[in-house]
Amino acid sequence: YSHWYSxxxxxYQSKHPPVDLPKDPFLDVVSHIFSQHHHGVSALxxxxxxxxxxxxxxxxxxxxxxxxxxQMGISQGDVVLILLPNSVYFPIIVFGVLYLGAIVTTMNPxxxxxxxxxxxxxxxxxLAFTLPDCLDKIHGLGIPAIGVPxxxxxxxxxxxxxxxxxxxxxxxxxxxxxxxxxxxxTAVILYSSGTTGTSKGVVLSHRNLISMIELFVRFExxxxxxxxxxxVHLAVMPMFHIYGLSYYVMGLFSLGxxxxxMRKFDANEMVKAIExxxxxxxxxxxxxxxxxxxxxxxxxxxxxxxxxxVCCGAAPVTRKSIEDFVQTLPHVDFIQGxxxxxxxxxxxxxxxxxxxxxxTSMGLMAPNMEARVVDWVTGSFMPPGRSGELxxxxxxxxxxxxxxEEATAITVDEHGWLRTGDIVYFDEEGYxxxxxxxxxxxxxxxxxxxxxxxxxxLVTHPDILDAAVTAAMDEEAxxxxxxxxxxxxxxxxxEAAVLDYVATxxxxxxxxxxxxFTQSIPRSxxxxxxxxxxxxLISKI
Ligand code: 4UU
Numbered sequence: 001y002s003h004w005y006s007x008x009x010x011x012y013q014s015k016h017p018p019v020d021l022p023k024d025p026f027l028d029v030v031s032h033i034f035s036q037h038h039h040g041v042s043a044l045x046x047x048x049x050x051x052x053x054x055x056x057x058x059x060x061x062x063x064x065x066x067x068x069x070x071q072m073g074i075s076q077g078d079v080v081l082i083l084l085p086n087s088v089y090f091p092i093i094v095f096g097v098l099y100l101g102a103i104v105t106t107m108n109p110x111x112x113x114x115x116x117x118x119x120x121x122x123x124x125x126x127l128a129f130t131l132p133d134c135l136d137k138i139h140g141l142g143i144p145a146i147g148v149p150x151x152x153x154x155x156x157x158x159x160x161x162x163x164x165x166x167x168x169x170x171x172x173x174x175x176x177x178x179x180x181x182x183x184x185x186t187a188v189i190l191y192s193s194g195t196t197g198t199s200k201g202v203v204l205s206h207r208n209l210i211s212m213i214e215l216f217v218r219f220e221x222x223x224x225x226x227x228x229x230x231x232v233h234l235a236v237m238p239m240f241h242i243y244g245l246s247y248y249v250m251g252l253f254s255l256g257x258x259x260x261x262m263r264k265f266d267a268n269e270m271v272k273a274i275e276x277x278x279x280x281x282x283x284x285x286x287x288x289x290x291x292x293x294x295x296x297x298x299x300x301x302x303x304x305x306x307x308x309x310v311c312c313g314a315a316p317v318t319r320k321s322i323e324d325f326v327q328t329l330p331h332v333d334f335i336q337g338x339x340x341x342x343x344x345x346x347x348x349x350x351x352x353x354x355x356x357x358x359x360t361s362m363g364l365m366a367p368n369m370e371a372r373v374v375d376w377v378t379g380s381f382m383p384p385g386r387s388g389e390l391x392x393x394x395x396x397x398x399x400x401x402x403x404x405e406e407a408t409a410i411t412v413d414e415h416g417w418l419r420t421g422d423i424v425y426f427d428e429e430g431y432x433x434x435x436x437x438x439x440x441x442x443x444x445x446x447x448x449x450x451x452x453x454x455x456x457x458l459v460t461h462p463d464i465l466d467a468a469v470t471a472a473m474d475e476e477a478x479x480x481x482x483x484x485x486x487x488x489x490x491x492x493x494x495e496a497a498v499l500d501y502v503a504t505x506x507x508x509x510x511x512x513x514x515x516x517f518t519q520s521i522p523r524s525x526x527x528x529x530x531x532x533x534x535x536x537l538i539s540k541i
Contacts, residue, residue, distance in 0.1 A: 001384055004430055010374075010381020015430045016367040019214050021395060025181045026206035027099055029213070030254070031059060041229055042258045044088040047273040049151040053088055055256065065096025067176045072144070074127060076101030076179045079189065081125035081143075082240065083109050083116065083134065086261050089148050090239045091249045093129050098187055098206075101179040105189040105201070106240035108447070111507045113140055122402065123189050123201055150263065183207035189402055190242055192341040193450035194411050195421040195439040201402030202341045209250060211396040212344040215366040217251030220349055226280075226308065228255035234279040236262045236270065236288060241447070243314050246345035247283060257281075267291050271299055278306035283337070285446030286317040286478050293325045304329055311350075313337035313362075314446030315478045316434060322359045338362035338432065341448075342411065342418055346396035348432045361431040362424075369394035372417065373425060376438060387425040389438055391417040440531055442471040442479050449481055449510045451531075457505050458483060458498070458512075463491040468521045470534040472514050482514035484534060486521055516541060 004013045022029050044053040053061065074080065080097045082104060084090055097104045105123040107116065109131065120128070120141050128138055132147035139145075187206045191199040221228050233252055237244035248259050260277045262269065270292070273279060284292060289312045296304055310325070310332050317336065326334050335350030336359070350363035365371055372391040373382040382388040397418045400408035412418050421439025424432055442449040451469035458467035465486045472482035483502075487493045495515040502512045522533040 001428065001430060005384055005426070007383060010372050010383075012365065012371040012373070012426055012430070014365045014367045014369050016219065016364065019219055019367045021207075021210060021214055021368070023183075025183065026187065026209050027095075027181065029210055030095065030250075036256065041256060043253060044091065045258060045260045045277060046088050046151055047234075047260050047262045047269065047277070051088060051151055053092075055253075058092075058253065061092045062095040062099060063176050065092050066099035069096055069102070069127075070100060070175065070177055072127065074100055074102050075177070076181075077186075078102045078127075079105055079123045079125045081116075081120055081123065081128040082106045083111070083128055083130040083138065084148055084240065085109050085131070085263050086235055086239050086244070086248075087148060087150070087263065088261050090261075091253070091259075093148070094245075094249050100177065101181045101185065103186050103189060105191075106245060107191070108238070108240055108507055108509070109134065110509065112505065113137060114505070115507060117141060119191060119199075119201075181206060183210065184399075186399065188245070190245070190341050192448060193441055193452070194342065194401070194407060195419060196410070196452070197407065197440075198450050198453045198456070199448075200404050200407055203399040203402050204344050205399050208344040208396055208398060211368070211394070212246050212346055213251050213254050215368055215394075215396060216246065216339070216346050216349070218254055219367055220351075221255050223351055228257050231255070231257040231280045231308075232260060232277050232306070233257055233281045233283070234260050234262065234270070234273055234277075235283075236265050237283050237285070237314075237446075241314075242339070242341040242345045243283065243285075243446070246339075267295055271295050271303060274307065275303045280306055280308045281311075282307065282309075283311045283313070285314045286312060286321060287445050287476055288312075289317060289325055290321050290476075293321070293328050296325075296328045304332070307332045309333045309335065311335050311337050313339065315443040319360055326359060334359055336360075336362045338434065340420060342398045343392055343420075344396040344398065346394070347392070358429075358431050361427070361433050363432065364430060365432060366394075366396070369396065371426075371432075382425070384426045384428055384430070387423055387435055390420040390422050390424040390432075392420055393417050442469075442481050444479060444481070444509055445477050447509050451481070451529075454481055454483065454502060454506070454510065454512055455529075457502055458485065461493075461498070461501050463488045463493040464498075466521045468529045468531075468534055469512065470531055470538065472538055474513075480513040481510070482516065482538065483512045484516050484518045484521055484537070486519070487517060 004015050041055045042052045043055045043058045128145040135147050183206050188204040189201040192202050193199045235248040239249050337349045339345040339347035346366045348363045348365045370393045373388040375388045393416045423436040424434050440451050454469040455467050468484045469481050471479035474480040498515045522530040
């Protein structure tokens with residue numbers, strides 16, 4: 001492996017040949033790409049209503065969105081909050097904002113008002129897009145909000161944004177400014193807790209987005225012989241998370257593929273959508289893969305004929321789930337993808353050939369990226385076959401955490417190495433395998449939960465003196481938050497009361513789901529929670 005690993009520097013090079021990254025601004029790249037796809041092909045389809053936005057409408061809609069936003073006073077550098085479930089309008093809004101050189105921040109629409117407030121203030125959002133039902137809820141933010149209709153009809157007009165008739169009449173709006181956007185300018189701020197602490201704004205530039213499109217989406221497509229314009233992707237993964245945002249909101253349009261958008265996951269709807277739209281590609285997280293396999297066992301085989309590739313990522317998947325899937329749908333190519341918010345979703349992707357199948361690996365590192373595997377105790381660089389923390393370097397690595405130099409310095413060193421907090425090894429053929437996680441985050445169905453955030457909520461309870469949260473394994477969700485609690489002497493606080501208390505204060509997916517009362521919380525001399533000790537406590541329960 002001498003050509004991709006250097007024992008002197010400890011650096012792993014991507015085994016893929018490097019890709020030339022465009023020097024043009026992101027939107028020039030995107031508009032060029034949009035214009036390549038012929039008219040009449042569907043870009044976005046709402047899985048339930050069937051409402052469709054063809055490629056020919058995509059760019060005019062984006063421009064019209066930009067024009068309306070401009071008229072509302074949004075300009076370069078302003079931040080717009082998108083608080084939406086998956087929607088065919090999601091990409092239109094994102095590109096409309098980016099068109100103006102403004103910045104997008106996205107968030108789970110199930111977040112509580114205090115969570116939303118925190119992110120809106122931190123990112124300095126001045127406008128929000130949300131569901132009409134949520135307009136009341138976010139009224140308290142003190143910024144204007146636009147209600148996005150759940151399903152089609154007259155498209156953007158329903159948002160009160162523009163004259164849609166003019167749009168479909170073929171006249172593009174003429175009042176769209178054309179700001180100079182540099183590749184280093186900020187495009188997106190997503191929230192991630194990184195290796196420690198509570199969530200922080202991950203600042204991604206236009207260059208990061210170009211890297212994502214070229215090194216992940218377009219590179220992967222170039223490895224296959226199929227016609228991308230015939231591929232149909234089922235978008236269940238949330239578009240507010242980096243996985244869905246990179247792939248469904250931004251990347252796939254560069255291929256001219258159709259994106260079937262599921263607003264809310266439902267196993268029966270999933271089967272219907274796959275059958276009705278002849279879905280070819282489906283990105284999942286481990287619990288979704290299991291749900292898909294269960295359906296595939298009980299529903300007639302003809303439904304699954306169109307499926308070509310199923311990917312699983314965002315959280316560790318068990319060997320059993322993989323084997324179950326590939327045995328149930330042997331004609332489908334199964335791969336794992338690995339990435340993180342801080343690397344704009346770029347990381348590694350599986351690639352199977354007739355002879356070569358490594359389902360349990362996360363595949364080969366993306367082109368133009370470099371890695372190191374570092375022993376986190378001694379700091380030494382590990383060769384293939386030996387495990388350590390994965391470090392990443394390359395054009396997809398974030399600019400840093402928003403207004404947080406300290407966290408940025410801990411996470412990305414002065415040479416550009418991003419500490420992933422994942423324990424991995426490269427095998428003799430350069431395939432990446434994940435073993436464990438060094439960082440604190442809990443992955444509930446692929447969503448990030450920061451233990452520090454739940455701990456801060458728990459200790460606001462008058463009967464709780466100290467608390468520590470860690471991941472407990474869970475058959476269905478992968479991991480769930482489990483709280484160790486030191487209660488006030490004589491308190492009658494019950495497990496149920498703790499669960500309820502947290503449930504009122506955080507988004508549903510973040511709820512604490514297990515509670516253990518203990519006599520003490522393991523802490524270092526400096527007061528830091530000893531998380532590895534917590535995890536070993538779990539094994540003794
Ligand atoms: C075990 O989850 C993501 C990004 C996911 C993704 C998946 C497939 C991106 C591209 C792709 O092709 O981002 P975050 O920031 O929410 O969480 C990142 C963390 C990683 O550091 C790792 O701990 O999520 C975990 N993770 C995985 N764990 C991501 N992918 C995997 C995986 N197996 N395949």
